[in-house]
Amino acid sequence: MTAASSTAGSDPALAHEFVHFAMRAGVLRFGEFRTKAGRLSPYFFNAGLFDDGAKLGQLAEFYARRLLASGVQFDMLFGPAYKGIVLAAAVAVELARRGRNVPFAYNRKEAKDHGEGGTLVGAPLVGRVLVVDDVVSAGTSVRESMVLIEKTGAQPCGLAIALDRQEKATAPASGGGGDLPYSAVQYITRELKLEVAAIATLDDLLQVLRSSQDPALSTHAGPVAAYRERYGV
Secondary structure, three states, X not given: OOOHHHEOOOOHHHHHXXXXXXHHOOOEEEEEEEOOOOOEEEEEEOHHHOOOHHHHHHHXXXXXXXXXXXXXXXXXXXXXXXXXXXXXXXXXXXXXXXXXXXXXXXXXXXXXXXXXXXXXXXXXXXXXXXXXXXXXXXXXXXXXXXXXXXXXXXXXEEEEEXXXXXXXXXXXXXXXXXXXXXXXXXXXXXXXXXXXXXXXXXXXXXXXXXXXXXXXXXXXHHHHHHHHHHHEO
């Protein structure tokens, strides 16, 4: 199984549109970047740079379009702290605008001991709960979200992310060392049994770079392809 096939109902046209949007927004950049896993990457995707109303609104549109076309069945959204909080709220607004009004909730990093208390905020977790996040590296936040959701008696049903990096997960999350033979998304679909809807994948990014008529952009295709070959699944 490839990482591309592990996602629910891919949409290449939407994916390529999203890649162009991410580049225009300065969220997707090229150069040399050290990843959390210690790899030297020729590209960097920083969803924290969707940092104004217009960009966040457009991002929510991409998530909503992807989810509505994916076939993933869900009753509500959950945003893991911290980036997932903003994403889940924005996607809930956009889904409602498109006629699919669903509740959403999120968690705090630390439990509140006054007011309503606890770590969960928003609508009660019930039914099929879809987790919304930006990217997934080791699956840690997804596992933590699943624990929170299952404690309430609700059912984690899937994960929506902006970009599937399609690269080997690293072993610290599983207590070992070195690279694992599967990606974080593959781990989530195979071991956690959750459907994953990614707006775009690294393969989509490569296709955009290779087909670009802009030499300044197409020159990045080689380094990204080499990175995919070395660390990809």
